[in-house]
Amino acid sequence: MSDHSERDLLRELFPETARELFGDGRAPQDTVGLYPVADGRLALVSGAQLAEFTPLDPKGNKALHCDLCHYTRSRSEAAVYRVVVGARRSRYLTLCLNTEACQQRAGKSGVQTLAERIFPIESPYVE
Template sequence: MSDHTEHDLLRELFPETARELFGDAHIPRETLGLYPVADGRLALISGAQLAEFTPIDPKGNKALHCDLCHYTRSRSEAALYRVVVGARRSRYLTLCIATESCQQRAGKEGVRGLAERIFPIESPYVE
């Protein structure tokens, strides 16, 4: 009896077909997403890069426009966040509090666009 599986045979004899059917396990998948962390903070992860979004205390009662999904939300549904991107440099973004549904509305390209606006983050220390 043979110790080879169908998967092994396809990978060896027909590598392109195996990649189409099973994917390539040797190619690392890009990690991309916005995740809630403790104390109302958010973490944006893109590959090996990480940015932390810190919520800012709300002032006023006006509606906010989400920079990710581009929906206008009330103060109870959106928040203003600050992310440090370099020495004495910060970016301010408005994001929905319900991050999962916001990312679904924005899609993968929307999250990738947000990551391109934030990354690369420089060293926060002045040399």
């Protein structure tokens, strides 16, 4: 019985083929991002975690400060969102309506910081 697997032999003898078949061996990067979904809602994804942001009806006409990119926006360019983070607990955030441009301004570290404020989400049910 051999001490070497097929994968080990391919990596040793044919490294390019092994990279094509099995990848380069690096750990996969966590996915972090804010994505628009139906009805104006947004989904924040961080690895295997998911949070849904629900827009609130606009009230007033004052400018809003985006919690992600930290730009001040008019009511037509930003909205207030609610995300449920636990049983009877919600967080309220102001975000730009153009999420793609907002994420570019904030950068990956800005989106990661937002995810750290939201996650981990507790069970929404009271035990």
